[in-house]
Amino acid sequence: MPYDPAQVYQPEADTFLLLEVVLAEVRPGDRVLEIGTGSGRVAAALVQDCDVVVTDINPHATFCAREKGLDAVRTNLFSGLRGRFDLILFNPPYLPTQPDERIDDWLEYALDGGATGRIVIERCAASIGDVLAPGGRILLLVSSLTGLSEVREIFAGRGFLAEVVRQQVVEDEELFVLRITRREI
Secondary structure, rough: OOOOHHHHHOOOHHHHHHHHHHHHHHOOEEEEEEEEOOOOOOHHHHOOOOOOEEEOHHHHHHHHHOOOEEEEEEEEOOOOOOEEEEEEEEOOOOOOHHHHHHOOOHHHHHHHHHOOOOOOHHHHHHHHHHHHEEEEEEEEEEEEOHHHHHHHHHHOOOOEEEEEEEEEEOOEEEEEEEEEEEEOO
């Protein structure tokens, strides 16, 4: 399949908001995983100081990330990855999408969050603890369209704390970056 840049999610306000928080959060030497890297813009800013692995289900996105010199794995979320990561980044598909709104192309994987906007977030939360290192952090970008309290509850039900570290109003929604950590016992 030939590479089609139109099938790759290009940096938007959500990308730059996440990048801003990531640059403040990352520690030299962190082992970093970016799930759903899209254009690779966020991860590319980290490769000088960290061991970075990126994933995307979209073959066009993984090609784009490799062109930026990133270690890109084509997979669903983090399926098949080994080891643990100190910092996990995810700007998931968070738009509530009805079946008749689907566009049936690769770019849809970056946008379609299912009827609630949380379907991919729920799948991620179910097993992200398997790849998160002890003391590790997750930075997750969500929208007011997705339901901030519902997302926090999803992670709380899995033993995590989710705190808002940055927010920004963009057009008809508010974007939030959550720092998610394991709840200490």
